[in-house]
Amino acid sequence: MGKAIVIYNSRSGNTHKVAAKIAEGLGAELVSYKNIPDLKNFDLIVFGSWLIFGTISPAGKKFMKKLDSEALKGKNTALFITAGKPDMEMKKKGEKILQKDVAFNCMEEILEAKGAKIIKERLTIVGAYKFIRRGPGSLYKGHPTEEEYKQSKKFGESLKKYLK
Numbered sequence: 001m002g003k004a005i006v007i008y009n010s011r012s013g014n015t016h017k018v019a020a021k022i023a024e025g026l027g028a029e030l031v032s033y034k035n036i037p038d039l040k041n042f043d044l045i046v047f048g049s050w051l052i053f054g055t056i057s058p059a060g061k062k063f064m065k066k067l068d069s070e071a072l073k074g075k076n077t078a079l080f081i082t083a084g085k086p087d088m089e090m091k092k093k094g095e096k097i098l099q100k101d102v103a104f105n106c107m108e109e110i111l112e113a114k115g116a117k118i119i120k121e122r123l124t125i126v127g128a129y130k131f132i133r134r135g136p137g138s139l140y141k142g143h144p145t146e147e148e149y150k151q152s153k154k155f156g157e158s159l160k161k162y163l164k
């Protein structure tokens with residue numbers, strides 16, 4: 001069986017914990033975007049980021065843009081996000097669009113330009129806001145929930161079919 005890796009960009013821990021559950025379900029290596037090994041050694045890559053101002057974080061965008069195209073070409077790639085308000089509607093060029101779709105489209109665009117083969121199934125998990133100076137925020141407190149962690153593990157299990 002092939003090898004899988006889950007790469008996450010997390011500020012306050014939600015995306016990291018969700019990534020860990022996906023990795024557990026998939027039987028994958030788990031790394032932060034700051035410690036990415038040579039991706040040529042993997043057959044399936046899972047990317048996750050948190051949202052700020054209606055799209056993926058600037059650090060999330062930056063590390064994806066820097067990835068080696070040679071290693072990503074033709075490779076099965078799955079995406080997930082954590083966000084406070086993933087289903088909030090936004091307006092883009094006069095059209096209504098959900099925040100989560102803005103974020104996924106952004107990830108897809110960057111990774112597809114590097115030749116990655118994007119898997120259609122995606123995972124969206126609600127994550128509580130935690131502000132730096134005010135301590136843990138109360139918005140969406142309790143998220144991700146136990147149910148959401150179970151969903152994350154299941155998402156990992158469901159991706160096994162993409163490993164040869």
Ligand SMILES: Cc1cc2nc3c(=O)[nH]c(=O)nc-3n(C[C@H](O)[C@H](O)[C@H](O)COP(=O)(O)O)c2cc1C
Nearest residue numbers: 010011012013014015050051053054083084085127
């Ligand atoms: C400064 C800041 C801005 C945020 N902006 C958004 C946003 O625009 N839309 C959204 O859905 N969530 C937003 N969030 C919520 C985070 O995306 C959410 O809490 C996420 O799970 C954080 O992930 P992390 O714990 O891995 O850093 C924001 C959080 C912070 C701290």
